[in-house]
Amino acid sequence: MLRIINQRSEALTELRRICDRTHDEQVVHKEATVQQVLQDVRRKGDRAVLHYTEEFDQQILKPEDLRVSGSELDAAYQQVSKELLDAIRLACQKIEDFHRQRVPKSWVQFGDHEVVLGKRYTPVDRAGLYIPGGKAAYPSTVLMNAIPAKVAKVPRIIITTPPGADKTVNPAVLVAAQEAGVHEIYRVGGAQAIAALAYGTETIPKVDVITGPGNIYVTLAKKLVYGTVGIDSLAGPSEVLIIADATANPVHVAADLLAQAEHDPMAAAILLTTDAGLAQQVVSEVERQLVNHPRNLLTEKAIAHYGLIVVVESLEAAAELSNEFAPEHLELEVEDPWALLEHIRHAGAIFLGSSTPEAVGDYLAGPNHTLPTSGSARYASALGVETFMKYSSLIQYSPNALQQVASAIETLTKAEGLPSHGDSVRFRVRGNSEQET
Structure with missing residues (x-):
């Protein structure tokens, strides 16, 4: 049953406990196992991938089984309904439309004294997308990860996903991947896929x-592989925080x-609610909706x-607790x-109003559903086009521009004890043959 709390101090304690729910004593043991998998795959390649797929997932595969074939990709379209295909295509369009607004633009600025500065994105x-699978199918996760990569114009987009018991990949996932512009799909999951x-x-x-x-x-x-490659985030179990007042519908909440x-x-x-009556109604309604729930x-x-x-006691107090949790x-x-909203500082995605359930964001509103969890919304953001891009700084100084700043640079190089840094400027503005006196 859902617990109801009225005291702020107790609420803070509970929110911190929930936020820290992934920090269990088993993590150290699991990390050692993962470290071994990484080392073996790095040294043995496909052989280790296949070994751990058999050990962890009870799937016996050959190297030629790893890549999903073209015939499987074609057949997937015959295995999904027209309604599902239409929904996938609608979601594709809305997600792509949103992310096209987020593409970073390269720029160049021509400043004073013949100085040119800029950024080039x-x-x-190559981007690797991990899509959970096995007993469940997540075509929405395919779209949310692949479409920003496509919009970023990544030349090679690759998916790894664990197959089902019959060694096949769910056809909805295969269709979503093709609609979203994925180039290759491999049937492997777990740490060995990463x-x-x-x-x-x-x-x-x-x-x-x-x-x-x-x-x-x-x-x-x-x-553990961060640094060898970039990653989006370390996503934990999912979470929702709802702030509701007396106008909220308990059935919807x-x-x-x-x-x-x-x-x-x-x-x-x-x-978090300002209405004690709503709290009691929601408890009763949760119990009612759980009866005969398929995932009870x-x-x-x-x-x-x-x-x-x-x-x-107030919506402002609710916002304060929400900011502490950073949902x-x-x-x-x-x-x-x-x-x-003016009182909200930290949240991965914010759904405004009674007609905006989280599900619209999970599937096709457009903004990404890969979001920061476990309090990381204090400093992190959703997956986006920027995840698949990087920028190079552009710098050009004319001889005259370098002359203008040479003295300041030399002063700074002396302060840091780096004489060749100073020489690299002085030789350009005063001649290669000049020696320090």
Whole structure:
């Protein structure tokens, strides 16, 4: 059952506990396992990938089985309904439209004294996208990761995803990948997939950036290969925080909490409300909606461990608690959400008003659903086009411009004890043969 709390100090304690829910004593052991997988894949390539796929996923594959074939990709279109294909294409269009507004623009500025400065943005050569799979299918995650890479004009976009028990990849995932512009798909998951993308094998190419969510082993693998490749983030279990006043519909609020809890037993579902009556109604409504819920067991577990309702004295107090938690998803189900927005500082995605459930953002509103979790919204942002791009600084000084700043540069080089830095400027402005006196 959802707990209801009225005290701010107790609420803060509970919110911190929920935020830290991934910091368990098993992580050190799991990290050692992942480190071994990474080392083996780096040294043995495909052989290690196939070994760990058999050990962890009970899938016996050959090297030639790793890449999804063209015939499988073609067949996938015959295995999805027209309604699903139309929905995927609609989501593609909306996500692409949004991300095209986010493309960083290169620029050059011609300043005083013949100085030219600028930034030049270019995409990475290869992007590796990890898509969870096996027992579930996430075509929306394919779109959210692949489309920003496509918009960034990454020349080679690669997916790894664990296959189902029959060794096939879900056809909805295959269709979404093709619609989103993915170039290659490999049927492998877990830490071994991240290792293959980071280091390259005989079959799977090395990439420059790895994005996409996964279980704790995938997350730890991304953490350990960071530096060899770029990553998007270390995503933890998903979370929603809803701020609601007396105008909120308890049926809608309960459904939104359960929509988060059904993801994972460690998903967090939190309600902050100014209305004690609404709090009680939501508790009852959650229990009612859980009856005969298809994902009842894991959803109940998430609600029991990481579900929470806090009754607060004001919406400003709710915003303060929300900022402390820095939620991945924040719903403002209040009479004037735009006024409350002024008090919000930290959130991955913000859903304003009673007609904007998180699900619209998960699937096709346009903004990315790969968001910072576990409090990282204090400093991090959603996955976007920028994830797949980097910039080079552009600097050009004319002889006259260098002359104008030479004295200041030389002073700074002397202060740092770097004489050749000073020489590199002095020889240009005073002649190569001049010697220090």
